[in-house]
Amino acid sequence: MYKNFEVIESSLEKIKEDIKNFYDPSKYHFITINAIDLGNGKVNIKWFFAKYEVMDKPIAFSVDATYEDTIPSIVDIIPSAWLSEAELADLFGLNIEGAKKGLFLEPDSPPAPLRRS
Amino acid sequence: MENKMIVPFGSQHITLLEPVRFIFETENEKIVNVDVDVGYVHRGIEKACQTKLNYKQVAYIIPRICGLCAMSHALAYITAVEKILEFDPPKKAKYLRVLVHELDRIHSHLFAMAHVAEAAGYENLVMHLFRDRELAMECLEILTGNRVQYDYGCIGGVNRDLTPEVEKILRKKLKKLEDRIHWFKDLYMNDYTLSLRWKGIGVISKEMAEKYNAAGPVARASGVRTDARAEFDALPYRDLGFEMIVYKDGDIYSRNLVRLDEIFVSLRIIWNILDGLPEGNYKEEVKGLPKGESVCRWEAPRGELFMHVRGDGKQILTRVRVKTPTFSNIPVLRELFVGANYADVPAIITSFDPCMSCTAR
Amino acid sequence: MLKMFIESLKNLFSEPATLPGIGTEAPKGYRGLIVFNKEKCIFCTKCELVCPVDAIKFIYPEDGSRNLEFNYNPFLCIYCGECVRACPKDGALIQTNIVPEPGTQEDNPNEKWFEIERRAQESKKKWQIALAKKRQEALKKAKKQPPSDKKGSKK
């Protein structure tokens, strides 16, 4: 299933702690957060990291959630994550703590365009 | 509170190439707070790739995200799909991909340098840079058939072979280009105007670049050793004499020098390819439907491009996510503005070489 | 700075880098307009299928035959060349190095193309029905004949 990256399964409650224990700014490069709509109101979210300067597989933390769940924000651990979180909040309509909406979409565009209904 | 001023910058501004909006809160000349809006050009390309187009067609739509790094987008996507299909492209195709990708980097870097020079008011240099960029564009045109949208890679290899005639023209033009780049290097090192305008302005420290996860030339100018060409095993960069360019100062000047030196590295890689192109097929048939998930990290001219593709064994993919270089650089850009002089804003923005049509997609 | 000054002075007396503007020709191998050759085409509609932007549309004939009408929209085409590569018949589709002209109001490219898209869709449906009918008739004929054969064989 996962062809060229490593996946660490986590859960909504634990994810923040996991990333906190894992992330070292001088060793890892935070890439982005991505969501995949799995259908039936379920969504899979992945946080991607890669090592600096070493040829190694990227690492992803994976969490399964639903659209109703509140997803914890990691901005206090990785300050640059706010943009990725804002994008997910806009394009998927996810409830991410403290994420600003309306950054990627205009007020008159359809809400959560990447959601599959 | 009285001497605070709100100054909007963008979405249309004389120094901005693409629509992005900053709202600066300034105190005299100093910026104390910034707000940013990036989504003016959201076109829903990801949505189209997941609903309308089959996975082979996506390879021709994805490069339309951006004109300057079209090749990076296309090749990153193709690599990601090939990883899902567990297909290894022929060696010759890999070399030809590197060739086009590095030519693309050269013209993009010259373009970026020209715009920084323009923001500094150095019109003469702009004209020189743009003229010599034309050489790289012409090389790409005869090799791929178009100046901007190359459509050169395809799932399974590349679409065209490098014929001896084309190779001859490439060699001639690249020789000329190389001479010109040496001249530019000399100019950049010695010209008084450039150092006056750019040295010590918009400094990003190494800690800051790491904290905000800057990417590409911006990070490397600050001393962060990161380059997806050395961190992801998609193309044979190791055999081709790739070298990571890192500067320490982190100001506008070193960002320019990183770009300039990377052009030398690219040229060296291109010479190596032209001298030692392997024999064999340049394209192979790929069978099967993508089932699984893969990622691709790719060093686009502006920084790290990231693709995340998931297919569920259908013609149409479940998810195509493009994380573009400028997307990574917006957070550090915002942080950098706090405490900067308002007059330096245009120079700082252009030195990041932002690409908004990539960021918003 | 002196260097730049000298270079600029040199440029004053050298050939201009820009082209004269008229008569510029696209190089050999430029990906330009797609040209269709009806004589060679076998109407497999592969080109229509692979085109990422639907710039090729076939209008189907009413009678269910395979005599389709090729329509191509140069203003929609992105010149990727995918149709040419997909075409099984050499020479039916060729990518020339003719640089496409921009569309103007007189060409009325949008309305014309929308009309073609609509007709293509409708004609395909009709054609499928006609084809199904044709097949049924052929099947009936085929069914009618075998019994007579059988009778013959019984005798």
Ligand code: SF4
């Ligand atoms: S060149 Fe590409 S866009 Fe144009 S008609 Fe052929 S497949 Fe379609």
Ligand code: SF4
């Ligand atoms: S792919 Fe070639 S042969 Fe088939 S319909 Fe198109 S032009 Fe005709």
